[in-house]
Amino acid sequence: MLFHYVHFTSLVLATGLTLTLALPRRGRHQTQTDPFAIPDPQEWENTDHMTWDDYVRPPGSNWYNSARRGTQRNFNVALIAVDYPDEAFVITLAANSTVFTNPQPAANSVPRADVPSFYRDLLKKPQEQNLNHTLHEYWMEDSGEGGFNENACPTGQSCSVDLRTDALGAWRAAVGNATANSFELVFILSAGQDESSTWQEFCKMLFDGPDAVADAFGPPANSTLTNWADTRYVNWTSWASAATIWPNAGRSSSTQAESSGMGTYAHELSHLLGIGDNYNNPYSIPPIRSYTAPFSMMSRGSFDGPGGPHTRWQIPALLGG
Known part of the structure; x- marks a missing residue:
């Protein structure tokens, strides 16, 4: 296993929330006694139809500034980038060269040695690449792993490795316990895709059924496995x-992949701070209510971004969460 590591900026905890009561607006033909008056008009826009031009910064905030220090608590977070003998960092490849048509033209052919600093800066440094938005800003505005599918493991390969255990072990062996212990939390960045960003887009949104999955999306050519496999929310x-990782948090660390955006990092960071999920499975049969859905970072909201939740497969992650 190969890896790099970099320091990550501190994050700031909000010290309080301000709640504002919004009174419903009356239509021209509505009065207080109108029995058909809408008591609670809903005004919202589907993120599928939004762009970065629709973004409105909270008044008086400059949370995108990663140099800000917290008044209550600061975090020293390590970012460990991990690649594999059979899985290079996607952004080191030529544009649109993978089966998922990644990496995107916005960032490709990045030297391997520069990968950790690329993702560090993408998360923490306001720049043209991230449209001057940072993870610190995202988390402040919205806060107020299982193993590989064992039934789909190619013959002769081991699919029971533990990314968290192996990556943290290799990192500690390389930098020493004193350095490793100086970090409170660790983000583990795995080469390749994040399954939470591809299971739907390269499933029913692309293929009519499991037997229709193209060979390009199947297992190695010498395998007897099907071109489909089990996944989390639906049955294929x-x-x-x-074959990719699903982000998760535990033991003071979280795992992400190259297609994981700021929303994913912020969601997993919240778990590391003891904040639970706020969703169910709306894709089950029958569907289960998804609570706050796209309106909360701890639910489907962590998938949101310009163009909606189905842009999250792109590398680097510059749109959806």
Whole structure:
């Protein structure tokens, strides 16, 4: 296993919330006694139809500034980038060269040695690449792993490795316990896709059924496995999607992949701070209510971004969460 590591900026905890009561607006023909008056008009826009031009910064805030220090608590977070003998960092490849058509033209052919600093800066440094938005800003505005599918493991390969254990162990062996212990939390960045960003887009949104999954999205050519495999929310997705990691948090660390955006990092960071999920499975049969859905970072909201939740497969992650 190969890896790099970099320091990550501190994050700031909000010290309080301000709640504002919004009174419903009356239509021209509505009065207080109108029995058909809408008591609570809903005004919202589907993120599928939004762009970065629709973004409105909270008044008086400059949370994108990663140099700000917290008044209550600061975090020293390490970012460990991990690649594999059979999985290079996607952004080191030529544009649109993978089966998922990644990396995107916005960032490709990055030297391997520069990968950790690329993702560090993408998360923490306001720049043209991230449209001057940072993870610190995202988390402040919205806060107020299982193993590989064992039934889809190619013959002769081991699919029971523990990314968290192996990556943290290799990192500690390289930098020493004193350095490793100086960090409170660790973000582990795995080469390749994040299954939460591909299971739907390269499943029913692309193929009519499991037997229709193209060979390009199937297992190695010498395998007897099907081109589909089990996944989390529904009963199948393409094998190429199922073969990637699903972000998760635990033991003071979280795992992400190259397609994981700021929303994913912020969601997993919240778990590390003891904040639970706020969703169910709306794709089950029958559907289960998804609580706050796209309106909360701890639910489907962590998938949101310009163009909606189905842009999250792109590398680097410059749109959806």
